[in-house]
Amino acid sequence: MRFRWIGRIAATAGVTLLLTIPGGAKGQAPGAPQSSALSIPTVQRMPPQDLNRLLHTREAEKPLVLQVGSRVMYQQAHIPGADYAGPASTPEGLKLLHDRVAQLNRETLIVIYCGCCPWAKCPNIGPAYHELRRMGFKNVKALYLENSFGADWANRGYPVATGQ
Helix, strand or coil: CHHHHHHHHHHHHHHHHHHHCCCCCCCCCCCCCCCCHHHCCHHHEECHHHHHHHHCCCHHHCCEEEECCCHHHHHHCECCCCEECCCCCCHHHHHHHHHHHCCCCCCCCEEEECCCCCHHHCCCHHHHHHHHHHCCCCCEEEECCCCCHHHHCHHHCCCCECCC
């Protein structure tokens, strides 16, 4: 009898733990650190085809698109109209991101992307997403580039710009 009661407590604690781990019930990988792309809720991940469609809508409906990876990557190829916001895996990059959005309305649709490497290994997208959420932005999406910017955006024929 005593052991059944302990089992019920453990089962309840497990459910409580699942619900308190960031994203445990929201599509995030349980226990994923905020520096990980896996900590971004699935519902906040935007497929490339959805962003491409948004970019071809009227100007008033377009999101602010921010590249949160390296400057070199941005100069080589980026989404047309995207602003360089700095590598969010560094304090300097987070400051650039913060400064870029500080004066914006917190309801602004912001789409962030990096694409330096496979999603699960990206050092920039998780910190950028969580910094924007900490700042109070309610409508932040992360462009889901499963493999890389080249493979999941450029090689699929979506528009690309180069240079500054």
